[in-house]
Amino acid sequence: xxxxxxxxxxxxxxxxxxxxxxxxxxxxxxxxxxxxxxxxxxxxxxxxxxxxxxxxxxxxxxxxxxxxxxxxxxxxxxxxxxxxxxxxxxxxxxxxxxxxxxxxxxxxxxxxxxxxxxxxxxxxxxxxxxxxxxxxxxxxxxxxxxxxxxxxxxxxxxxxxxxxxxxxxxxxxxxxxxxxxxxxxxxxxxxxxxxxxxxxxxxxxxxxxxxxxxxxxxxxxxxxxxxxxxxxxxxxxxxxxxxxxxxxxxxxxxxxxxxxxxxxxxxxxxxxxxxxxxxxxxxxxxxxxxxxxxxxxxxxxxxxxxxxxxxxxxxxxxxx
Amino acid sequence: xxxxxxxxxxxxxxxxxxxxxxxxxxxxxxxxxxxxxxxxxxxxxxxxxxxxxxxxxxxxxxxxxxxxxxxxxxxxxxxxxxxxx
Numbered sequence: 001x002x003x004x005x006x007x008x009x010x011x012x013x014x015x016x017x018x019x020x021x022x023x024x025x026x027x028x029x030x031x032x033x034x035x036x037x038x039x040x041x042x043x044x045x046x047x048x049x050x051x052x053x054x055x056x057x058x059x060x061x062x063x064x065x066x067x068x069x070x071x072x073x074x075x076x077x078x079x080x081x082x083x084x085x086x087x088x089x090x091x092x093x094x095x096x097x098x099x100x101x102x103x104x105x106x107x108x109x110x111x112x113x114x115x116x117x118x119x120x121x122x123x124x125x126x127x128x129x130x131x132x133x134x135x136x137x138x139x140x141x142x143x144x145x146x147x148x149x150x151x152x153x154x155x156x157x158x159x160x161x162x163x164x165x166x167x168x169x170x171x172x173x174x175x176x177x178x179x180x181x182x183x184x185x186x187x188x189x190x191x192x193x194x195x196x197x198x199x200x201x202x203x204x205x206x207x208x209x210x211x212x213x214x215x216x217x218x219x220x221x222x223x224x225x226x227x228x229x230x231x232x233x234x235x236x237x238x239x240x241x242x243x244x245x246x247x248x249x250x251x252x253x254x255x256x257x258x259x260x261x262x263x264x265x266x267x268x269x270x271x272x273x274x275x276x277x278x279x280x281x282x283x284x285x286x287x288x289x290x291x292x293x294x295x296x297x298x299x300x301x302x303x304x305x306x307x308x309x310x311x312x313x314x315x316x317x318x319x320x
Numbered sequence: 321x322x323x324x325x326x327x328x329x330x331x332x333x334x335x336x337x338x339x340x341x342x343x344x345x346x347x348x349x350x351x352x353x354x355x356x357x358x359x360x361x362x363x364x365x366x367x368x369x370x371x372x373x374x375x376x377x378x379x380x381x382x383x384x385x386x387x388x389x390x391x392x393x394x395x396x397x398x399x400x401x402x403x404x405x
Binding site for chain 1: 346347349350353354357358361362365386387389390393394397401404
């Protein structure tokens with residue numbers, strides 16, 4: 001039985017695979033085993049690392065990543081608005097695609113969609129570019145090498161902004177403030193507090209903290225989900241790169257293994273950006289719908305100044 | 321100016337594709353995480369109060385109950401909103 005398996009393996013690609021698996025395993029053990037206490041070849045810091053400070057204001061590598069993402073978005077917006085045509089070309093269509101898609105979704109949410117569609121699209125594009133920036137060569141791998149106690153540690157110049165909890169928490173706070181502001185705008189401050197207290201009033205000591213925890217859980221879940229997914233992706237990519245870089249001397253095909261994970265991270269980055277934007281829209285929609293049921297006469301009169309759905313032929317101007 | 325319930329005007333006379341609401345799968349991503357976070361927030365708040373007031377374990381238990389209650393309320397809130405839509 002063992003002999004026949006051996007022979008069939010010898011005839012096909014069995015032996016190289018067995019050898020490659022053994023080599024990858026040996027290399028993995030070598031890489032992942034700490035040489036001394038606390039030392040490993042894979043180093044991904046959980047917090048952003050400071051690069052320099054300007055008059056006491058510390059600039060971290062995730063701030064550089066966020067600034068780069070903003071610059072890319074500004075350049076894209078400048079290009080589209082400068083050279084936009086009624087019949088869009090390929091690049092213009094590609095840049096308009098996410099705007100059109102989210103505008104069409106938002107237009108079906110409530111009759112006040114024009115008031116918040118800009119925020120939703122802005123959040124989506126910012127998170128998307130920030131996530132995908134982390135997949136570019138050099139991001140997270142080029143930086144300053146420090147020698148501390150005989151160990152070499154790398155502080156990358158650029159870190160994907162979404163892999164920093166400060167960035168995701170900041171975006172979540174913007175979302176939280178927006179939907180609370182919508183609720184206060186529609187109910188009034190006293191009305192919003194009454195919503196938190198609930199009915200009947202005698203249950204207020206129980207229901208107020210429950211409502212408060214439920215509201216705060218939105219803020220925490222928004223920020224932690226995005227941070228967790230992107231940071232986990234960074235760790236996964238670093239691990240796969242370290243494993244396959246060492247194994248490539250044995251099996252050159254190992255070079256293509258990280259490409260699979262890069263492709264997956266490309267999808268995850270887009271999905272997480274979309275989830276964040278859609279949840280922002282859902283929370284605002286819930287705040288509005290609790291007040292007027294989504295599509296009331298009052299709401300329509302309120303929006304008479306800017307009625308209509310996005311014109312799909314010239315959708316670059318849709319998010320007013 | 322006449323406005324139809326969807327907010328479009330007379331000028332947009334040509335037939336339009338039906339507007340899509342926010343996809344519900346965004347909520348599916350959210351709900352599971354919010355259940356856990358509600359319990360953690362309640363429990364964490366109780367632990368903080370207990371360490372501050374030296375009343376352990378009264379507020380920890382109260383916080384845990386409130387956190388679990390908030391998690392159950394979150395399910396009801398999301399289901400209620402989904403049914404309304």
